[in-house]
Amino acid sequence: MHTFMERKEGLKIEDYVMGNSINSNSSFCDYTGNGFPLQSVFDSCSEEDNNKFSLGFMELLGVQDFTCPLFDVAQQVPVSTKMESPEQGFNLPATPNSSSVSSGSSEAVNGEPVKVEDDQEEDDQQKNKTQLKVKKTNQKRQREPRFAFMTKSEVDHLEDGYRWRKYGQKAVKNSPFPRSYYRCTSTSCNVKKRVERCFTDPSIVVTTYEGQHTHPSPLMPRPNLVGSTINSGISAGAAAAFAGAAAAFSVPMQRNTQSHYYYQQQQQQQHQHPFANSLSSLNFGHNGPSIDSSFLHERRLCTSGQSLLKDHGLLQDIIPSHMLKEE
DNA sequence: CGTGTTTGACCTGCGC
């Protein structure tokens, strides 16, 4: 059986969901009836991979029990995984700001306006525009890994231990709810996230993270609080492992939420579970966040939680028992 | 004053 780790970039999830019949203009809420914007999560797809991975969508998701509703939040069914950027594994640091380009780069140098002849100024602007195009083109080719999940929450912007600065908001077609764009406030960190609400089920918030933090969470306390989770039925190891994996993409730690996780997997990725990959590389004592008490109320599942359970035995405590039985 | 939000304008990619 194919695991999602073996899947490559280019998987067109819409095809697997609705048999190639989905109108690209439709929101994902239309696709699933549960409203997850897969289009925004699983982009950069290729025809080749469509053909290559013609197995069932559920199989693609690593879900063995095909009777499980695909996007049933109530059942906490893991959904799908995929990552982008061939060169970037799950735990590779995010590309530094070198790839980010400001549209106002032609205005000043070192904060001071540059006085030049008009002709030269125009040339410079032309050059800058050209360079901008080239950079943006390259930027698109090497996208940051994306990680998306849906969360049942009343608040749009979930607290995840990192500080975010909102830099944009756009109305989403076919949805009354706008999409918000956030960027990590850390100067050396270019992680972004998009937050939008499913319009068919407004209680569901879809968060898409792009890139990985290059710094520890500024808000997370030391992980010695993890021990407190034991009393609530989550082992310290499981909690720390999950929180660490979550921190890799800054999964929100929000009370009373329900989430599904989505990975965007990519070509030539290590044959290792993304979460496991992330977990193995995380230094919980330093970089990994500790578990906020709110985490105890979380009922989340990573996409590949089941395989992770098998391999590492870390997350059993937070997996609903009925899901284990379904395996 | 520092930090974060709002919002209109702009850029880019893509389909027709």
Next chain:
DNA sequence: GCGCAGGTCAAACACG
């Protein structure tokens, strides 16, 4: 080429 939609910028503004 044109129009649309997604994504980003940056000035203005709010707030503690």
